Amino acid sequence: AELVGQPHQGLSHMFVMMNAARLAVGVEGVGIAERAYQHALEYARERKQGRSVWTGVANAPIIDHPDVRRTLSVMKAKIAAARAICLSTGVAADLARHAATEDERRKWKGREDLFTPIAKAWSTDIGCEVASQGVQIHGGMGFIEETGAAQYYRDARIAPIYEGTNGIQAMDLVGRKLSQDGGQSARDLIADFKATLPLLGRLYTGKPVDRFANAVEAVEDATLWILDAKADKDRAADVLTAADAYLKLLGDVTGGWMLAKGALAAKAELDAGTGDPVWLEGKIALYEVYAANVLGHVSSRLAAVGQGGALLERMSADVLAG
């Protein structure tokens, strides 16, 4: 047998492959979600049903009903956020190897490590959610096989399971990735979130800014809570109970941050008079959709982070069966 790599470094060598595979599965989540979205968008433009409150047309295409428009908008916003997280994980992986200095390479490696479980778990959860919403937009036609919408939903369902279930990704995030550098990578990321906040205040007023500010505060509180709990060996169950909600919270806020940066870049292009104005205005609206529909939920994520292991211990197998 041949030795691959250095002795006693097997697990870390294996993680080179695992990180790439996990990112690839995250991208699979994005790909299925995008396909399900395009399918649903096309159907919503063709299917006619009911009077539109916007156009007054009696037999309007369902895309002209606010609830269908909301669903499509949230699907689009979540896909854009998941895609940005996956691409940024790839950029971090490249810079972890090729940045100019050792310090920068270490910093980017920390970000790659932090983002990889989020890219895998958050994006594949979005794949399922968006594919499910795609079925919903098709109504009864989505449930039967003819349109193909149900096939995307089934295909999306494997991605949160293989290459380490999403529960295992969350445990990896809080158990290894968050604390391997004493929480420095998470602190750097939170500092980047905070640096975007004043810029956001130049583009939006009121809720889109407040929601991001609240979300960043929530993720900072949750991070400190977990790092504190991790420092106490008697609180292992608290940390593991918090894992899923923490990954989702960090994914929600990272996705929002990336859409916010996209909106800022779009505004700069609009001001310069370059690019397609419909596409660029769309980027600015997309962040607002995301802020209202995703960032608005951060307080429930924070509550789930802090619920504590003792509560779930009380929900014993007997209680669950009762």
Ligand SMILES: Cc1cc2nc3c(=O)[nH]c(=O)nc-3n(C[C@H](O)[C@H](O)[C@H](O)COP(=O)(O)OP(=O)(O)OC[C@H]3O[C@@H](n4cnc5c(N)ncnc54)[C@H](O)[C@@H]3O)c2cc1C
């Ligand atoms: C279509 C398909 C293709 C696959 N391809 C490959 C492949 O190419 N290569 C490969 O190596 N594997 C492959 N797998 C296997 C896949 O990686 C495993 O199914 C997956 O890792 C989950 O393991 P399991 O099925 O044993 O579930 P289990 O480990 O039994 O997990 C069941 C549930 O319990 C949870 N759980 C388990 N342990 C813990 C714990 N300690 N703490 C908290 N929660 C826990 C899990 O998150 C999950 O929700 C494939 C599976 C499928 C279905």
